[in-house]
């Protein structure tokens with residue numbers, strides 16, 4: 455059985471004070487109310503990684519992640535943050551290939567393959583995002599595109615390594631729009647991704663890979679989405695910024 459994961463993507467939101475309050479409220483609610491054993495991850499802006507990590511202390515339920523890292527290990531890349539830096543700070547997870555990075559920062563599959571490699575080289579666990587824009591879904595090209603996104607950035611990895619990756623399927627038309635994929639649409643695409651991995655690496659490898667759904671997950675829809683057999687939890691944007699709402703999402707896992 456794969457462990458459920460609920461990762462909050464805070465994006466570029468909150469002041470430090472607000473971030474500390476949010477983390478502390480969710481931590482308290484999770485400790486008091488969440489019965490299941492879902493892993494929770496706070497993917498916070500770079501400047502808040504250490505303060506929030508220090509606040510979490512040795513919390514066994516909640517881990518911390520970054521939202522991006524450079525494809526370079528070090529050097530003259532002003533403003534960038536490297537995988538070795540994250541590792542040296544004790545950050546275990548990093549989101550790579552979020553659709554906002556693809557759209558606003560021109561990140562493509564080839565670049566993301568490099569970021570995946572550098573993250574893995576330094577012992578980080580990538581949360582690799584894939585997903586189709588609305589026009590691709592409407593022209594029925596979504597399965598082909600998502601399979602290509604998975605192939606171009608992950609299929610150079612060995613079976614032992616790809617097993618350790620977390621994939622997040624996030625249809626772009628559902629991100630921040632309030633329009634969620636139906637549980638059936640999510641399950642169908644997750645099954646396509648898992649089958650694609652199985653065709654290359656074998657079923658036992660595919661069965662080990664965690665595949666999260668992302669796109670307007672909230673307290674009202676989390677339970678149904680997370681109950682799908684191939685949906686191993688969620689990557690949550692807007693709802694992760696509200697402590698009560700995010701706690702309810704976690705309870706759905």
Ligand code: PEP
Nearest residue numbers: 629630668669670691692
């Ligand atoms: C995301 O940013 O990864 C995301 C899924 O956002 P939202 O939940 O707001 O749609």
